[in-house]
Amino acid sequence: MASSEFAVEMQDVVKQFVTPEGGILAAVNHVTMQIKENEFFSLLGPSGCGKTTSLRMIAGFELPTDGKILIHGKEMSQVPAFQRPVNTVFQQYALFPHMTVEQNIGFGLEMKGVSRAERIKRVGEALEMVRLPGMELRRPKQLSGGQQQRIALARALVNKPEVLLLDEPLGALDLKLRKEMQLELKTLQREVGITFIYVTHDQEEALTMSDRIAVMSKGVALQVDIPEAIYERPATKFVADFIGETNFLDGVVKGQNSSTVEIDLVGTGTVYVESSRKFTTGQQVTVAVRPEKLRLNNPDDKDNNLKGHVEEVIYIGTDTHYGVRFAGGHKARIREQNVTLAQKTLAKTGDEVTMSFTHTSPRILTE
Numbered sequence: 001m002a003s004s005e006f007a008v009e010m011q012d013v014v015k016q017f018v019t020p021e022g023g024i025l026a027a028v029n030h031v032t033m034q035i036k037e038n039e040f041f042s043l044l045g046p047s048g049c050g051k052t053t054s055l056r057m058i059a060g061f062e063l064p065t066d067g068k069i070l071i072h073g074k075e076m077s078q079v080p081a082f083q084r085p086v087n088t089v090f091q092q093y094a095l096f097p098h099m100t101v102e103q104n105i106g107f108g109l110e111m112k113g114v115s116r117a118e119r120i121k122r123v124g125e126a127l128e129m130v131r132l133p134g135m136e137l138r139r140p141k142q143l144s145g146g147q148q149q150r151i152a153l154a155r156a157l158v159n160k161p162e163v164l165l166l167d168e169p170l171g172a173l174d175l176k177l178r179k180e181m182q183l184e185l186k187t188l189q190r191e192v193g194i195t196f197i198y199v200t201h202d203q204e205e206a207l208t209m210s211d212r213i214a215v216m217s218k219g220v221a222l223q224v225d226i227p228e229a230i231y232e233r234p235a236t237k238f239v240a241d242f243i244g245e246t247n248f249l250d251g252v253v254k255g256q257n258s259s260t261v262e263i264d265l266v267g268t269g270t271v272y273v274e275s276s277r278k279f280t281t282g283q284q285v286t287v288a289v290r291p292e293k294l295r296l297n298n299p300d301d302k303d304n305n306l307k308g309h310v311e312e313v314i315y316i317g318t319d320t321h322y323g324v325r326f327a328g329g330h331k332a333r334i335r336e337q338n339v340t341l342a343q344k345t346l347a348k349t350g351d352e353v354t355m356s357f358t359h360t361s362p363r364i365l366t367e
């Protein structure tokens with residue numbers, strides 16, 4: 001095996017499909033990413049962005065139109081799917097209904113000619129890993145949805161893959177079970193020390209489970225980073241919008257004094273935002289700021305004070321959400337935690353308010 005610090009690398013990978021309508025579609029369009037050993041890496045993006053296609057190329061079910069896939073530093077173009085050190089768990093886990101759990105999990109081993117005694121031992125170990133010991137004789141229909149999913153996982157783990165590919169494996173489960181399985185999968189991944197490449201379109205799932213996330217849109221990986229960076233420092237409007245909630249305030253750069261950028265939110269006011277990037281005077285930008293980083297009527301903020309009026313108040317116990325409209329047509333959503341409610345009265349619909357934020361709260365986005 002060629003050695004590499006990376007479990008999987010995609011190097012400028014392109015996958016084009018000829019569609020039945022006669023067009024050519026770039027399902028994956030020049031994607032480059034490096035997935036580290038033992039990493040929990042997620043591919044996150046909306047339906048049709050190329051997640052499954054990427055996974056299928058890593059697994060060897062599809063070949064790239066262009067670019068390279070490496071596993072542990074070894075180029076894979078000549079290696080068929082069954083010889084790659086990976087296993088896949090699909091959303092439709094497709095257990096064989098007429099076989100027992102033991103036969104389902106041991107099927108691949110049997111095909112490889114592994115002895116019955118060895119099979120029984122390894123199936124037992126795999127069932128321990130997914131916390132279903134002793135279930136060997138059940139058939140799939142005698143198991144709950146969550147248990148079936150665990151069997152599908154055990155069936156992949158029994159082959160001792162170096163990389164496990166998981167394509168929306170929890171998609172068929174209800175929310176509560178899904179949350180439980182998220183924690184279990186994360187724990188299992190840490191225990192067994194296998195690299196996981198996990199496909200999901202659920203941003204919360206990706207944020208809570210992953211070491212790193214690749215956010216994809218239209219076949220392109222827009223940003224690859226740790227969850228905090230994806231949330232706190234989104235690179236583009238798409239990422240800021242897809243992950244959590246974001247207010248976008250359009251403006252024009254008036255000037256920059258070292259790291260402080262002065263931005264005219266036309267008609268609404270002038271704000272100052274910290275950024276390490278260089279901007280040119282007159283440049284069109286978007287100030288992106290999360291609802292929880294905005295403050296209402298906060299006397300501590302000396303600048304970045306924007307006057308508006310409350311259009312909507314939604315009290316939800318732990319928080320209150322406000323919709324505020326400003327002169328110039330800008331709107332923002334503000335989320336305040338109700339920790340100081342005893343001292344402070346809630347703003348009401350129609351109230352004139354001041355919305356403020358610190359220089360470091362927003363991101364300045366240009367694409």
Ligand SMILES: Nc1ncnc2c1ncn2[C@@H]1O[C@H](COP(=O)(O)OP(=O)(O)OP(=O)(O)O)[C@@H](O)[C@H]1O
Pocket residue numbers: 017018019020025026027045046047048049050051052053054201
């Ligand atoms: N065999 C194929 N032939 C033609 N087009 C395809 C083929 N497979 C996928 N596509 C197209 O490629 C694009 C990416 O598909 P893919 O299955 O990778 O998306 P996805 O991100 O997994 O979406 P979802 O979240 O809905 O599963 C889609 O527009 C899809 O229609």
Ligand SMILES: [Mg+2]
Pocket residue numbers: 051052053
């Ligand atoms: Mg898919």
